[in-house]
Amino acid sequence: xxxxxxxxxxxxxxxxxxxxxxxxxxxxxxxxxxxxxxxxxxxxxxxxxxxxxxxxxxxxxxxxxxxxxxxxxxxxxxxxxxxxxxxxxxxxxxxxxxxxxxxxxxxxxxxxxxxxxxxxxxxxxxxxxxxxxxxxxxxxxxxxxxxxxxxxx
Amino acid sequence: xxxxxxxxxxxxxxxxxxxxxxxxxxxxxxxxxxxxxxxxxxxxxxxxxxxxxxxxxxxxxxxxxxxxxxxxxxxxxxxxxxxxxxxxxxxxxxxxxxxxxxxxxxxxxxxxxxxxxxxxxx
Numbered sequence: 001x002x003x004x005x006x007x008x009x010x011x012x013x014x015x016x017x018x019x020x021x022x023x024x025x026x027x028x029x030x031x032x033x034x035x036x037x038x039x040x041x042x043x044x045x046x047x048x049x050x051x052x053x054x055x056x057x058x059x060x061x062x063x064x065x066x067x068x069x070x071x072x073x074x075x076x077x078x079x080x081x082x083x084x085x086x087x088x089x090x091x092x093x094x095x096x097x098x099x100x101x102x103x104x105x106x107x108x109x110x111x112x113x114x115x116x117x118x119x120x121x122x123x124x125x126x127x128x129x130x131x132x133x134x135x136x137x138x139x140x141x142x143x144x145x146x147x148x149x150x151x152x153x
Numbered sequence: 154x155x156x157x158x159x160x161x162x163x164x165x166x167x168x169x170x171x172x173x174x175x176x177x178x179x180x181x182x183x184x185x186x187x188x189x190x191x192x193x194x195x196x197x198x199x200x201x202x203x204x205x206x207x208x209x210x211x212x213x214x215x216x217x218x219x220x221x222x223x224x225x226x227x228x229x230x231x232x233x234x235x236x237x238x239x240x241x242x243x244x245x246x247x248x249x250x251x252x253x254x255x256x257x258x259x260x261x262x263x264x265x266x267x268x269x270x271x272x273x274x275x
Contacts, residue, residue, distance in 0.1 A: 019260035020168060070167055082163065089164040092209070093259040096238025100258065106243045111209055113161075 005102055005148065009130045009141060012097035016090060017134050021066040028131040028138065037061065040083065042091040045112035046099070052147030054098075055117060055140075056091040062137040063087060088114035094141065154274075155182045155199060159192035159218060160207040160236075168261065169205060169236065175263040176270070189213025193221055201231050203273060208237040216251070223252035232273055236261050 014025045038060040046052035063083045064075035070086070071078060091114050099109050127144035156173070160166050166185050173181060186192035190213040192206065204222065208215035215235060222228045235248050238259045245256040255269040 016260050019262055070164060070171070085162055086164045089162040089168075092162070092238045096240070096259060100241050103241070105241060108241065108243045108247070109239060111239050113209065113211065 005098075005128055005143065006130060008098045008101040009128070009143070010132075011101055012094045013130075013132050013134075013139070013141065015097055016094045017066075020090070020093070021069045023066065023069075023135040025132055025134045025139075028133050040087055041117045042084075042087045042114045043117035044088075044091045044095050044114045046095065046145065046147050047110040047112055049103070049107055049109060050146040050149070052143060052145030054091060054095045055142045056087070056094060057141075058087070058090075058134070058139045059137055062134060062139070065135065065137075066090075084116065098143075099147075154178065154202045155184070156203045156205065157184045157186060157192050157195045157201050158205045159186040159189060159210065159215065161187050161210040162207070165207060165236075165259070169266075172261055172263045172266045176267040176274075178270075178274070189215060189218030189221070192218055196222065196228055196231065203270070204231050204233045206233065206235055208235060208239050216248070219248065219251050219253055234269060 010027055017023045017025045039057050040060055040063060041055055041057040044054045046054065060083065063086055064078055067078040067082055067086050068075040071082065092111065095111060103109060126148065127142050128148060129140060129142040132139045158166050158169055170183060173183070184195050186195055188210040192204065196204065206215040206218055215237065219233055222231055222233060232254045233252065235253050235256045236259060237256070240256050240258045248256050257265055257269060
C-alpha cells in the first residue's frame, strides 16, 4: 500500500501497459505540451469504500497500436467496438491496480462498468490528474471524488 | 481440456487466451462467455475442466456464477479461477471461502497463470 496517489497511479499505468501490451510508460514532465490527438475517453465509477470516478484518455492511434499487439491483426482493420472494449479494459485494470496500491490490504472495493465519456482537463480542484507517455504517445488519467480523501480509507 | 472463460470484455478474454497459449494450452477447447449466465449455460452443456471468470460483469456477476457452480452437485467439481481487477487479499479470502481455487489480479501474466494452473494441468 502507498499513501501517495500519484505514485499508485504511475505504478498502475506502468504495470498495465507493460503487461498487457509490452509498451514502455513514463510520467510526462511537461504536461502543457501534451495534446492527445483523436482522443478517446473512458469513465469508470468507484462505488466503494467511497465514491469516485476515473477518466482515462488516450489517442485512437495508440489504442490501435495496442489492439494490433493484442489481436495480432492490422491496426487499421480493428473495428470501433474492439477499440472501445480495449479502452474499457484498460481503465478497469488500471483502476483496480491503483486501488490495490492505494487502499489498505483488508479493504475491499467496488467498481462500476466502464462507459464512454467526453473529458477535457480537470473539472475541479478535488481532482487528481496525471500525464504519461506510453510508447511516446500522451495519455492522461484523472481521479475525483471522496476516494481521494484519507477519511475514505 | 475444456475451458470456459467468462468476461464481459473481449479484450480480457483475448489476453487470457494468449496467456493460455503461451503456457502450453494452445490446443485447449476454449469457450467464451460475456457474462455469468452465458458461462453457466456453457458449463451445463458438456463436462468442463476449468472455469476462468471475471467478477464485475453484467447480467450475472462472477461471484454469483461461482456460488451457482459450487451450489450445483453436477458442477461443483469444476475448478474456478477468478481473474479480476477488483481483487485484493480481503476479496481473495472471501472468494476462496466460496469455493474458488485461486484468484489473480489483472493484468494477468503467463507466469502467474502457469503458477496457478500447474496443479490442474498436471
